[in-house]
Amino acid sequence: AFGRKRRVYEVKRDGSVALRKYVDCTFVTDERIVDGFYYAAAIRYLHGLLADPWQLDRPPEIVNRDQL
Numbered sequence: 001a002f003g004r005k006r007r008v009y010e011v012k013r014d015g016s017v018a019l020r021k022y023v024d025c026t027f028v029t030d031e032r033i034v035d036g037f038y039y040a041a042a043i044r045y046l047h048g049l050l051a052d053p054w055q056l057d058r059p060p061e062i063v064n065r066d067q068l
Contacts, residue, residue, distance in 0.1 A: 001026045 003024035010020050
């Protein structure tokens with residue numbers, strides 16, 4: 001679930017104040033369907049995407065087509 005957009009004034013390392021924009025994101029998981037290892041791998045992958053969202057603009061290196 002995504003929350004409402006919010007703005008927060010934060011103090012940077014150099015002492016200046018900056019206005020930052022945030023959207024809260026909440027995950028609800030059910031361990032009855034998938035084990036913890038799968039969740040850990042999925043969250044690790046999501047973390048990498050959030051750290052570098054520009055990688056979503058690059059085409060994939062390999063495209064695996066379904067066999068009919």
